[in-house]
Amino acid sequence: MVRKKVLTMSVLSDQIRQHIVTNGPITIAKYMEEALGHPRLGYYMGEDPLGRSGDFITAPEISQMFGELIGLWCGVQWKMMGQKEPFNLIELGPGRGTLMADILRAGLGVNGFIESLVLSLVEISPVLKGIQEETLLNSIGSEVRKTRALSWISQLSEAPDGPFTAVANEFIDVLGIRQFQKTTKGWRERLVDVSESEPFKFQYILSESLPEDGIVPSNLNNTNVGDIIEIRPAASALINEFCSRLKQNPGCVLLIDYGHYLTACGNTLQAISNHAYCDPMDSPGTADITAHVNFELLNEFFIKNNLKVKKIITQQDFLRNMGIIERAENVSKNMKFTEKTNLFFRLKRLMSHRLMGNLFKVILTYKSKNNNYFGFN
Numbered sequence: 001m002v003r004k005k006v007l008t009m010s011v012l013s014d015q016i017r018q019h020i021v022t023n024g025p026i027t028i029a030k031y032m033e034e035a036l037g038h039p040r041l042g043y044y045m046g047e048d049p050l051g052r053s054g055d056f057i058t059a060p061e062i063s064q065m066f067g068e069l070i071g072l073w074c075g076v077q078w079k080m081m082g083q084k085e086p087f088n089l090i091e092l093g094p095g096r097g098t099l100m101a102d103i104l105r106a107g108l109g110v111n112g113f114i115e116s117l118v119l120s121l122v123e124i125s126p127v128l129k130g131i132q133e134e135t136l137l138n139s140i141g142s143e144v145r146k147t148r149a150l151s152w153i154s155q156l157s158e159a160p161d162g163p164f165t166a167v168a169n170e171f172i173d174v175l176g177i178r179q180f181q182k183t184t185k186g187w188r189e190r191l192v193d194v195s196e197s198e199p200f201k202f203q204y205i206l207s208e209s210l211p212e213d214g215i216v217p218s219n220l221n222n223t224n225v226g227d228i229i230e231i232r233p234a235a236s237a238l239i240n241e242f243c244s245r246l247k248q249n250p251g252c253v254l255l256i257d258y259g260h261y262l263t264a265c266g267n268t269l270q271a272i273s274n275h276a277y278c279d280p281m282d283s284p285g286t287a288d289i290t291a292h293v294n295f296e297l298l299n300e301f302f303i304k305n306n307l308k309v310k311k312i313i314t315q316q317d318f319l320r321n322m323g324i325i326e327r328a329e330n331v332s333k334n335m336k337f338t339e340k341t342n343l344f345f346r347l348k349r350l351m352s353h354r355l356m357g358n359l360f361k362v363i364l365t366y367k368s369k370n371n372n373y374f375g376f377n
């Protein structure tokens with residue numbers, strides 16, 4: 001695996017270098033797109049990056065209670081929206097299919113919900129798509145066969161029209177960011193260039209020209225020379241797509257990711273390989289490159305489209321409101337001591353202030369006649 005990683009890195013590095021030498025420095029968003037999504041050599045095109053033996057671990061992989069509560073949440077949304085049939089359940093970036101499997105198993109508890117579902121999974125990785133197929137068609141095949149349809153698509157716009165719930169866990173953070181740095185001459189974009197030395201390195205350079213009008217958030221006060229601000233064009237495109245769906249149909253969007261409530265300066269670009277941080281510029285194609293999600297900016301996009309964002313709350317509050325503690329107590333009643341310890345250790349990982357509980361936030365946007373925002377009250 002390590003040898004393959006090194007090979008991927010050098011081939012992809014050479015391609016990106018060639019592009020930069022020919023066309024000039026690229027945005028960080030473009031660099032991330034290539035490093036993660038290059039059709040043959042991108043990080044998400046290679047081996048399964050998730051789980052204990054992979055590079056990082058996500059909430060659904062930590063405990064099935066996470067997905068089960070989201071399944072219950074989706075079922076309740078379906079009921080509150082008037083039990084529409086067919087009803088689209090869209091997941092973006094489904095990883096190993098674990099969240100969807102847990103959603104469907106828990107959704108069985110809501111009468112008629114599973115039978116109304118048209119499932120659409122937005123995924124670019126062929127490897128993960130294969131794992132999702134295995135999880136959904138084999139492990140929980142009997143639940144999936146009760147749904148009306150299941151398909152894989154490469155972008156949200158390909159999902160069928162109609163009433164829907166969309167969920168995404170740790171999806172926005174992989175979408176490319178652009179960074180701007182305050183200089184004595186004003187804001188300038190941070191771009192990716194290559195060094196002239198051999199062996200070459202990718203390095204940051206500041207653009208000489210002014211950024212496009214309106215691209216740097218206007219509500220930044222007291223910024224200093226050297227400060228960095230991040231924006232995420234692909235996230236705004238995604239939110240616009242959600243908004244046009246919400247204008248036509250009843251629906252709701254539940255996004256869970258790590259990030260901050262308010263727009264603030266800071267460089268949050270990071271890369272993780274083998275559960276350890278590494279330099280994003282060192283490893284195109286071999287590490288997961290992500291950046292924190294700015295929930296205020298997501299919120300603003302919804303509001304610009306006249307859509308109401310119910311609330312942004314922490315993962316800890318969302319899971320607590322949904323009854324994760326009662327659920328853990330209930331499931332663990334007949335467990336042996338070691339199983340119980342394991343379950344509460346995982347619960348702590350999801351909920352603790354110092355672990356995922358606070359850093360991860362949940363945003364809900366909604367359009368429906370009712371006003372009961374289950375899980376957010």
Ligand code: SAH
Nearest residue numbers: 044058093094095122123124125169170174
């Ligand atoms: N939601 C999962 C996995 C998160 S990792 C979990 O919580 O475990 C990010 C996921 O998004 C992976 O499935 C990855 O292949 C997918 N992905 C990354 N970039 C994408 C893109 N541009 N379009 C669609 N899927 C993408």
